[in-house]
Amino acid sequence: MCGIVGVISRQPVNQLIYDALLLLQHRGQDAAGIVTMQGTKCFMHKARGMVRDVFRTRNMRALPGTVGLGQVRYPTAGNAYNEEEAQPFYVNAPFGVVLVHNGNLTNAHALKTELFDIDRRHINTESDTEVLINILAHELELAARDLPLSPEEVFKAVAAVHRRVKGSYAVVALIAGYGLLAFRDPYGIRPLCFGTQVGADGHQDVMVASESVALEGNGFKLVRDVQPGEAIFIDTKGELHSQQCAENPTLNPCMFEYVYLARPDSVIDGVSVYQARLNMGETLAQRLISTMPPSDIDVVIPIPESSRPSAMQLAQKIGKPYREGFVKNRYVGRTFIMPGQGVRKKSVRQKLNAIGVEFKGRNVLLVDDSIVRGTTSKEIVQMAREAGANKVYMASAAPPVRFPNVYGIDMPTKEELIAHDRSMEEIRQFIGADALIYQDVDAMKRVVNALNPGIRGFEASCFDGTYITGDVTAEDFETMKAQRASQGEELEAGDRSRLALQNGTGGA
Numbered sequence: 001m002c003g004i005v006g007v008i009s010r011q012p013v014n015q016l017i018y019d020a021l022l023l024l025q026h027r028g029q030d031a032a033g034i035v036t037m038q039g040t041k042c043f044m045h046k047a048r049g050m051v052r053d054v055f056r057t058r059n060m061r062a063l064p065g066t067v068g069l070g071q072v073r074y075p076t077a078g079n080a081y082n083e084e085e086a087q088p089f090y091v092n093a094p095f096g097v098v099l100v101h102n103g104n105l106t107n108a109h110a111l112k113t114e115l116f117d118i119d120r121r122h123i124n125t126e127s128d129t130e131v132l133i134n135i136l137a138h139e140l141e142l143a144a145r146d147l148p149l150s151p152e153e154v155f156k157a158v159a160a161v162h163r164r165v166k167g168s169y170a171v172v173a174l175i176a177g178y179g180l181l182a183f184r185d186p187y188g189i190r191p192l193c194f195g196t197q198v199g200a201d202g203h204q205d206v207m208v209a210s211e212s213v214a215l216e217g218n219g220f221k222l223v224r225d226v227q228p229g230e231a232i233f234i235d236t237k238g239e240l241h242s243q244q245c246a247e248n249p250t251l252n253p254c255m256f257e258y259v260y261l262a263r264p265d266s267v268i269d270g271v272s273v274y275q276a277r278l279n280m281g282e283t284l285a286q287r288l289i290s291t292m293p294p295s296d297i298d299v300v301i302p303i304p305e306s307s308r309p310s311a312m313q314l315a316q317k318i319g320k321p322y323r324e325g326f327v328k329n330r331y332v333g334r335t336f337i338m339p340g341q342g343v344r345k346k347s348v349r350q351k352l353n354a355i356g357v358e359f360k361g362r363n364v365l366l367v368d369d370s371i372v373r374g375t376t377s378k379e380i381v382q383m384a385r386e387a388g389a390n391k392v393y394m395a396s397a398a399p400p401v402r403f404p405n406v407y408g409i410d411m412p413t414k415e416e417l418i419a420h421d422r423s424m425e426e427i428r429q430f431i432g433a434d435a436l437i438y439q440d441v442d443a444m445k446r447v448v449n450a451l452n453p454g455i456r457g458f459e460a461s462c463f464d465g466t467y468i469t470g471d472v473t474a475e476d477f478e479t480m481k482a483q484r485a486s487q488g489e490e491l492e493a494g495d496r497s498r499l500a501l502q503n504g505t506g507g508a
């Protein structure tokens with residue numbers, strides 16, 4: 001996942017985009033970028049790092065204009081250390097097009113060859129987003145007949161993108177001199193919504209963003225989600241055009257957004273993320289009651305941050321106290337989306353510290369939203385023991401993560417997943433808990449679906465092994481795995497240098 005945003009207004013948009021990116025920071029911590037457009041001229045600043053570090057006052061001053069877009073990146077193609085792969089991407093023909101993308105293309109490799117051999121376009125990085133922008137640009141070239149470019153021609157180009165591109169993509173793009181375009185893949189895997197606010201001059205501003213929290217936090221009112229396969233185009237006069245551009249669109253949002261990725265105060269595809277997490281806590285409690293006696297538990301402790309709603313609801317359901325046993329260092333980011341296992345492992349200890357009094361002599365039930373590589377659980381169970389806990393039980397509000405994800409979550413190989421080839425007992429032993437309990441896949445789907453029965457199904461491949469687009473071949477898996485592995489060396493080197501910097505021993 002990454003966070004994307006686009007704004008069209010009559011006022012300068014640089015600050016609005018910056019503020020929206022801060023609200024989407026939890027979706028990507030590795031790089032950030034903003035492009036603004038004044039007339040037909042585009043201004044860009046992008047770099048590695050968090051939003052606050054990437055944009056200094058001088059960078060903000062150099063982003064004039066009333067239309068723009070931005071992105072916070074968590075790489076799923078290429079790697080975190082290549083500045084060239086930071087978004088937005090830009091191409092100059094047949095129009096000036098700037099694009100930001102959340103998702104992952106499963107046929108990027110094949111498309112790259114096609115772009116070079118047939119479309120006469122050159123790709124310079126390992127980023128699938130660079131492939132995507134070139135496909136869009138090429139299709140715009142084919143769709144555009146006479147100038148000016150019409151919304152119908154833009155939609156025709158998006159329809160062609162849907163036919164060529166496979167995988168997940170929520171996209172915001174700028175077409176210089178024409179307007180702001182946003183579209184979502186035909187399965188609606190990654191989220192995208194838009195909202196409006198009436199600006200100072202009575203004119204309506206439009207913001208498109210990954211999550212509703214970015215709209216709300218900036219005074220915009222959520223209008224609706226962009227539908228799967230749909231494209232919306234807001235021209236430079238501020239008029240909004242929309243069209244369904246896919247042949248068989250179906251809504252299958254990513255389940256992991258509700259489990260972990262999104263902020264709890266966002267509403268995605270009609271489902272409150274917070275309520276989804278409460279519901280998961282409730283079913284987890286039911287499962288717990290049927291598998292072990294809650295009377296043996298003294299206290300329920302969440303593993304901050306994302307597990308809090310589920311843990312709270314579980315505690316209430318089993319009638320045990322909910323206590324904050326770990327303090328989170330608010331200056332350390334999310335560990336799961338950090339690049340490289342070395343940094344992730346070290347960061348768990350930097351991020352969380354136990355409050356002894358909540359553990360000493362007690363049987364504690366630790367609740368996390370998910371156990372993926374097991375990095376967090378293993379460390380946390382040990383910390384609970386070091387803090388004097390009597391028994392340490394562990395519960396996960398999501399089912400075991402057993403399968404790689406190819407749609408925008410960085411877990412490309414099954415080997416890295418703790419639950420991939422281990423039995424429950426082996427996982428329990430690995431993390432060192434006295435008992436381990438997981439959510440059930442069907443129960444999770446049922447309780448989230450109950451919040452919007454209009455959702456046909458979920459993209460839940462990492463839990464159930466079903467890849468919703470139905471077109472991911474064994475070869476695609478191998479290509480994506482090899483592509484990520486080839487980035488590994490660079491990643492590990494970056495990892496070592498980061499650790500060295502954190503330890504104050506100098507970078508590599």
Ligand SMILES: O=P(O)(O)OC[C@H]1O[C@H](OP(=O)(O)OP(=O)(O)O)[C@H](O)[C@@H]1O
Nearest residue numbers: 305306334335336371372373374375376
């Ligand atoms: O099994 P693992 O590979 O460790 O991954 C799972 C953990 O990673 C995430 O936390 P993270 O620190 O990223 O963010 P949070 O503060 O939002 O919980 C998630 O909430 C789990 O705690």
Ligand SMILES: NC(=O)CC[C@H](N)C(=O)O
Nearest residue numbers: 001002075076077102103
């Ligand atoms: N997590 C994402 O959405 C990543 C977007 C894109 N695949 C990249 O690597 O930059």
Ligand SMILES: [Mg+2]
Nearest residue numbers: 303304305306
């Ligand atoms: Mg966590």
